[in-house]
Amino acid sequence: MGWKTYSLFPFIIVIFMPSSLLMVFISMVQVNKNGGVIKPINAKIFQDPLADGDILFDGFDNYTGAPFPIIPNLVHFVLFGRNSLDFTTFLCMMAALKIQRPHRLFLHTDAENGTFTGHYWEQLLMTATKMVPINITGNKMYPPKVKLISRSRPTHVYGQRLSSVWHAADVARLDLLKKYGGMTLDGDALILRPFTPFRHFEMAIGWPENGYIGSQVIVAHPKARLLRLWLESYRVYRPRLWYYNAGQLPTQQILFHHPSLVHRVPVLFGVHNLAEQLYSSSKDVAEKSWWRKEGFYSIHLLSRHRNYLAHSNINSGALIDEQSVLKDNTYFGQMARWILYDIEPTLPLPSRDSNG
Template sequence: MKFFAVAIRIDLRVLTAAIGILYINLIIQKYKYNIQIKCSPSLWDDTDEFDGFNNVTGLAAVQLIVPNVIHFIRMSEWTQNISFIDAIVILAAFKNQKPDKIYLHTDNDNFTGPNWEKILLTPGLKDILIVRYIELPETIFDQEFTNDGHYLFHSSDILRIQILLEFGGIFLDNDSYIVRSLDRYRSFEMALAWDENNYFGTQILIAHKNARLLKFWYESYRNNYEPDRWYWNAGELPTMSILWARPEFVHRVKLLFGIHDLRVQIFTENWKDWRKQYTIHILSRHVSFLQDYYDLPFVDSEDFNEVNAREYPFAFKDMVADVYEFDDEDPPLVQDIITMRPDMQPGFYFNN
């Protein structure tokens, strides 16, 4: 009898757990449904040229439906001077993707600096480079950007959708480095980085101008803009309200677009597998944290130049050398370019 009593108790526990999981799943499904309804329900009944399109297989390799056009957005005065990493990213796009056009969408009258000159003097690049004047939107569906700290980034989020809706093509953040040709992803309606257990990333977007996600994503801002939430409208809401329900709208790329944090591998390791990526988000505005653990020849990415990048001992040097033609003369050697801080043990931070 004791055996049966124990068995019954175990069965009841299993049953209770199963009911609990089912209940939680129902709540999640209801939550997903409610968010979806917030996102303009009339859109869900629309049909268009991509209705039924297979974004798992895409079209045959010879049927590339996304134009081979690259878009960068460079807004505000602080983007007027082209940094060394800015130039590396543009050169990588030019040499590794071989696009028909590269657009720089900007509100600047001109760009400056030796790195801009390097770009203009690169054979063939100037011929396909288009500097397009454009202004940032000040509202979205009559909703104002009330958070001054987020304005530039939130309005740029909207601008990238508008650009892709107008032109289609490949959108890149200003620190997204193309490692090898993205042509295989041009056979899909839209391809983006969407790593496991995460929201999709906006650092690299490959899309036909009529891609369904683009119009749903844009529409999701209507009455839903949250000015104080950094990534809500750019990635969190559209992932939950659209792609959880309709993942077939996109070709999902996990890890190979390199939007996960690779700063340690790029800047402190002889990481050879960087060539296996299709793109890498360098996170150039966020490398200064490495100074807490290593004595590096820079404080932030603005300190990189032709000299220290050429002598850099880790993966970033190879990324630079792959796309940047150095002057013939030998640069001065950079001695003791990187050492561990004396009070730190190897692996102190990175193994935790």
């Protein structure tokens, strides 16, 4: 990430002063991986809400990125048709709070009266409160770390009815990224390392070799060019195809022709199928920790598909919660314990009557 050896080109001006002192002025400009000079980068232009994305990122190199973060440190979750959190989504939100440490975590929802309730929601808010700086002087007000934003569930895209709540969430994510920028995560996308290095790019996305992009994790500047192109591609909407508009079409029709629109992350966003590694029991869980050794920044937990994707010794109908993961001898259980009980602020160990 950041500047590479080949991405700096020194331009030296030598000026001889009357005092016989030699002054050397060195200025640096960014060059792309092919050696072509790119226009100098000014931090302020990336904060202009009126900027045109095509102009702003003209000549921008998504291979090397900017020398400073240009994507806001905001995390977004989209949940439609519910007003409480299940354990998996709670775990993923806790990971986003405690590992990414965003300026704000936004929950975009159509919940009635714009409110969420339940044990896990209260635990999330309590954790977020512990992360806000203590106001000693009384002169500065700190905004809450977690904010709920009411928004209607999209029902149509370009005049075509959306076939499911999942497709509605796909469209909403692209729309809110155009408005705010930041990082969008599926309700079962688990952050394992801060996305800070990827905030230096126009847009970063998981894109496995010989595969489609993974929309479960998106890191994007609000003016990222692919956001507009991706939304416009919904003019050709296939309601019966689960992943056509969310992954197949933007990969085949846009990125195959213009791969430089994004910073490609083939493996470390974990958007490929890792269910077998996540949910298979092992006696060597503590020793191996493959997800740490591989350096994953995130992993898509595939929580709704674990029963048929993984050969687990655990009862497929068993309840998964903060108590069951204490004895869960899988890598998923290991991750959950680490996030909830090792990273500050930690949760208290659950009592037997805890429920979500």
